[in-house]
């Protein structure tokens with residue numbers, strides 16, 4: 001099999017997971033890392049066993065050994081970096097959100113289509129075997145017509161006023177914080193699993209922590225302060241908590257909340273779809289279980305076991321029953337689908353891959369835009385752009 005060269009831009013929290021995931025595929029060489037300086041690029045490349053480290057992303061894009069670029073930089077760089085990758089004719093795997101506005105996301109979608117490159121957004125929860133099982137069961141009609149899709153995505157890593165991230169700054173994270181960061185995941189997953197589209201939203205946004213102590217030196221995601229840093233008091237303008245009521249294109253209703261200030265919730269994404277004859281519920285922190293709710297029979301929990309999954313879903317389970325799959329396994333599953341298409345694997349033509357494209361990434365930015373618009377008007381029903 002022809003080997004494929006991968007280059008990573010941005011090796012903070014999530015970047016190294018992109019590297020781990022593609023290394024597991026067996027035919028991808030991690031060729032280079034680009035970081036924000038030569039020194040940090042060299043240090044990160046050495047630490048991750050990557051041959052080349054570049055101090056700018058432009059230098060990485062000039063490397064002919066790089067066929068596919070993964071963009072794991074902070075959100076404000078997504079448009080610029082993704083556009084530069086596409087202009088060089090390389091395949092692009094962008095971390096979410098695709099861009100900070102839907103206008104930029106649409107432009108990236110158009111550019112990627114015109115260039116004919118493979119384009120993907122890492123909405124990685126799609127890669128969980130039981131998420132795919134739920135999606136197949138709903139598509140097959142196992143729970144009848146969905147009429148209610150609800151859930152939440154809650155975390156607690158920004159609960160204290162000493163917690164800080166570039167995600168809280170509009171010029172780095174974009175015009176939303178929790179919504180763009182984790183809300184985009186929930187919306188994508190809700191649509192992917194239910195097979196429905198969110199068409200209208202009504203939102204209530206809150207800033208629970210009105211001022212925060214910003215460290216003089218930037219922290220990577222989930223890093224805690226040393227206690228010795230110089231701190232500056234800054235006012236927060238973006239939401240750290242949000243609740244949204246939604247309407248779907250089949251008439252189904254829904255509701256979800258997102259927040260990064262909810263103690264005890266570490267990476268707690270929950271999605272439930274209620275249909276005419278049953279319900280399905282999946283929770284990221286218990287990702288090896290799928291709850292199947294019934295009215296006229298016993299509700300039960302399907303515990304992940306490849307032998308019990310649908311034929312088309314089994315490839316997303318990498319381990320036998322009783323061996324817990326995790327976040328990194330699902331991330332790798334998404335990469336496998338993406339690289340199957342890049343490699344022109346005939347199997348990927350036979351079974352449509354489940355990864356999110358720039359079209360899905362654009363769709364998620366449209367929903368966040370509509371939520372922000374709804375909240376700005378004081379909470380009114382707002383249509384999501386098509």
Ligand SMILES: NC(=O)c1ccc[n+]([C@@H]2O[C@H](COP(=O)([O-])OP(=O)(O)OC[C@H]3O[C@@H](n4cnc5c(N)ncnc54)[C@H](O)[C@@H]3O)[C@@H](O)[C@H]2O)c1
Nearest residue numbers: 010011012013014034035036072073074075095096220221
């Ligand atoms: N798919 C997921 O589940 C998931 C999880 C976490 C983060 N993300 C997304 O990934 C992106 C990165 O998030 P993170 O949590 O890793 O952030 P982070 O702050 O931990 O890491 C970002 C890295 O990018 C580097 N960087 C900044 N400017 C750069 C430049 N010009 N060139 C190269 N590198 C540069 C920073 O030095 C840092 O190392 C965000 O867009 C975020 O939304 C996705």
